[in-house]
Amino acid sequence: MTAEPIIRIRDLETRFGTHTVHEHLDLDVQRGEVLGVVGPSGTGKSVLLRAIVGLKQPSAGTVEVFGKKLDTLSDEERRGLERRWGVMFQDGALFSNLTVRENVMVPMKEHTNLGPKLSAELADMKIRLAGLEPDAGDKFPSDLSGGMRKRAALARALALDPELLFLDEPTAGLDPITAAGFDTLLRQLQQSLGLSVFLVTHDVDTLNAVCDRIAVLGEKKVLAIGTIDELRAFDHPWVQEYFGGPRGRAATGH
Numbered sequence: 001m002t003a004e005p006i007i008r009i010r011d012l013e014t015r016f017g018t019h020t021v022h023e024h025l026d027l028d029v030q031r032g033e034v035l036g037v038v039g040p041s042g043t044g045k046s047v048l049l050r051a052i053v054g055l056k057q058p059s060a061g062t063v064e065v066f067g068k069k070l071d072t073l074s075d076e077e078r079r080g081l082e083r084r085w086g087v088m089f090q091d092g093a094l095f096s097n098l099t100v101r102e103n104v105m106v107p108m109k110e111h112t113n114l115g116p117k118l119s120a121e122l123a124d125m126k127i128r129l130a131g132l133e134p135d136a137g138d139k140f141p142s143d144l145s146g147g148m149r150k151r152a153a154l155a156r157a158l159a160l161d162p163e164l165l166f167l168d169e170p171t172a173g174l175d176p177i178t179a180a181g182f183d184t185l186l187r188q189l190q191q192s193l194g195l196s197v198f199l200v201t202h203d204v205d206t207l208n209a210v211c212d213r214i215a216v217l218g219e220k221k222v223l224a225i226g227t228i229d230e231l232r233a234f235d236h237p238w239v240q241e242y243f244g245g246p247r248g249r250a251a252t253g254h
């Protein structure tokens with residue numbers, strides 16, 4: 001018997017006015033896997049992430065997370081589901097007027113009855129888990145480097161001990177060494193915490209270092225899904241160029 005996927009999408013359609021972003025899109029994310037999501041700019045990777053977490057209403061089709069259809073749930077059931085995942089948005093989306101510790105405490109305030117002292121202690125644990133020095137908790141996002149801001153956003157995404165993590169371009173804008181450090185951290189966290197991860201990225205090194213499988217978005221749907229080796233053999237011009245081009249070959253060691 002195959003295990004129930006942690007995310008199951010069938011025949012999804014999303015649109016903005018007359019602009020259709022996804023049509024007849026199917027996707028399964030298996031529990032415990034890191035699924036990379038790639039595709040040319042504007043193909044709807046971020047919109048797909050938003051559709052899964054309920055921030056973009058699909059115009060047709062179904063999205064199930066943890067075996068539940070989001071749009072059939074009561075507000076309370078939905079909040080129960082939301083606290084089982086963490087999201088790191090593309091730009092980090094940290095609150096600039098809050099310290100790093102306070103940022104990490106936001107989901108705790110929203111979803112738990114933990115008092116301020118315990119929340120602060122837990123936030124400090126998440127800050128360390130994300131590879132930041134303990135004193136980073138007192139700093140404001142503007143005091144941090146780009147790489148540290150990503151780690152702070154990751155700490156906030158981990159605030160509620162999620163089973164499922166959504167990451168939108170976590171290494172974008174980082175220098176290669178900082179990006180590689182972030183990849184290593186992600187893999188370690190995923191393995192030690194048993195996380196399932198939905199990871200939108202353009203970074204071929206991240207795909208190679210972190211992802212179990214990769215879904216390629218294009219033509220409004222999932223064009224192809226598989227391991228890097230499987231995708232290298234997939235007969236589609238963009239997929240061929242992406243994985244078989246110089247950057248793809250360098251990253252995958254072929």
Ligand SMILES: Nc1ncnc2c1ncn2[C@@H]1O[C@H](COP(=O)(O)OP(=O)(O)OP(=O)(O)O)[C@@H](O)[C@H]1O
Pocket residue numbers: 016021039040041042043044045046047048
């Ligand atoms: N709020 C919005 N209003 C109108 N159109 C939108 C909105 N958000 C996204 N879109 C459109 O949906 C399409 C998909 O956008 P999305 O950000 O998901 O692409 P992407 O694949 O993540 O791109 P990139 O790799 O450049 O980040 C684009 O054409 C974009 O212009």
